[in-house]
Amino acid sequence: MPYPIYQVDAFTDRLFGGNPAAVMPLESDLPDDTLLALAVENNLSETAFFTALPEGNDADFRIRWFTPGTEVPLCGHATLATAWVIFNRLDWPADSLRFQSKSGLLGVSRGKDGWLTLDFPNLPCEERPTPSAITEALESAPETAFFVPNDTNYMVVLADEAAVRAAEPDMRTLKSLGNQGLIITAPGQDCDFVSRYFAPGAGIDEDPVTGSIHSVLVPYWAERLGKTRFDARQVSRRGGRLRCELKGDRVAIAGQAVLYMEGNVYLP
Structure with missing residues (x-):
């Protein structure tokens, strides 16, 4: 059929x-x-x-x-x-x-x-110590990470776009997170913020462009930058552009x- x-x-x-x-x-x-x-x-x-x-x-x-x-x-x-x-x-x-x-x-x-x-929904995150699986997999990982309870992801914020682009996390170590993925993000050079996303435990080493992680990224950057509209880039090899807006408990992507x-x- x-x-x-x-x-x-x-x-x-x-x-x-x-x-x-x-x-x-x-x-x-x-x-x-x-x-x-x-x-x-x-x-x-x-x-x-x-x-x-x-x-x-x-x-x-x-x-x-x-x-x-x-x-x-x-x-x-x-x-x-x-x-x-x-x-x-x-x-x-x-x-x-x-x-x-x-x-x-x-x-x-x-x-x-x-x-x-x-x-999409606005997904809040909780600040907590960075899990050892992430610090071991990613040399540039800070001591503090953000956990997303409703989407089983972690997020770490790096110093700048160059650090996000240069990141080469060890997938075998990251896989120990199970179905939890890792978002890395930083301020952008010609946009508001950049990101990449890795979820080897769910069968995805690196996702080229991930709309759903912007349910987490947008409220985070809204609080940090004091604005609600964003031009975002996911800087994987294929790359992608997103226009985003925080709308209370919802996120427009x-x-x-x-x-x-x-x-x-x-x-x-």
Whole structure:
């Protein structure tokens, strides 16, 4: 039986930039082990699966995200990619849509300039001593880190953009964090802040552009810089640009997307 599949580069305006995500529309739910097997076969940082919900629900679609190793509670770039597919391949008539997810209700709106804006939660973080797995894996790690309880991530703040770009964490040591990832960030040279993201325990050594970590980064930099609107860069090898805004208990995360491939998956 054929199932449609799309691959979209998210948070970029050029092919082979940003973060590639696989997107699969489903008419009904598939078993979790099948969803994980599909994510492994796709071998991308995330594969998004979505189903349409009946009218009268508080959302239009249900969405789930799988890495090659596990299901994750929140994913920005694959949500952006999914919205791009719905708007541009499934002829969605409105300029906004809503997803039901394990992180609550998520909205996406389409601007006149073609940018898509995610309505994501504001995820608070707690300051605590940096775990030994991080200090051993990353020579430049400070003594204090930030833990994100609702997203199982740690964040460390480095001195400057050069330190973020130069970081080469030991993935074998970081993997001992399990499904917890590591965000590194610093002030940017030609933007407000830069970041990178590593989650080898979840099957992702380095994620090219990670929308969901901006649910943590934006409130942190808002408090530090005393502003609410940001031009952000994720400075991985592929790289990506994001426009972000703090809106109380929500964070707006905007980006562009480019279609790379579409076809069918054949399941028995």
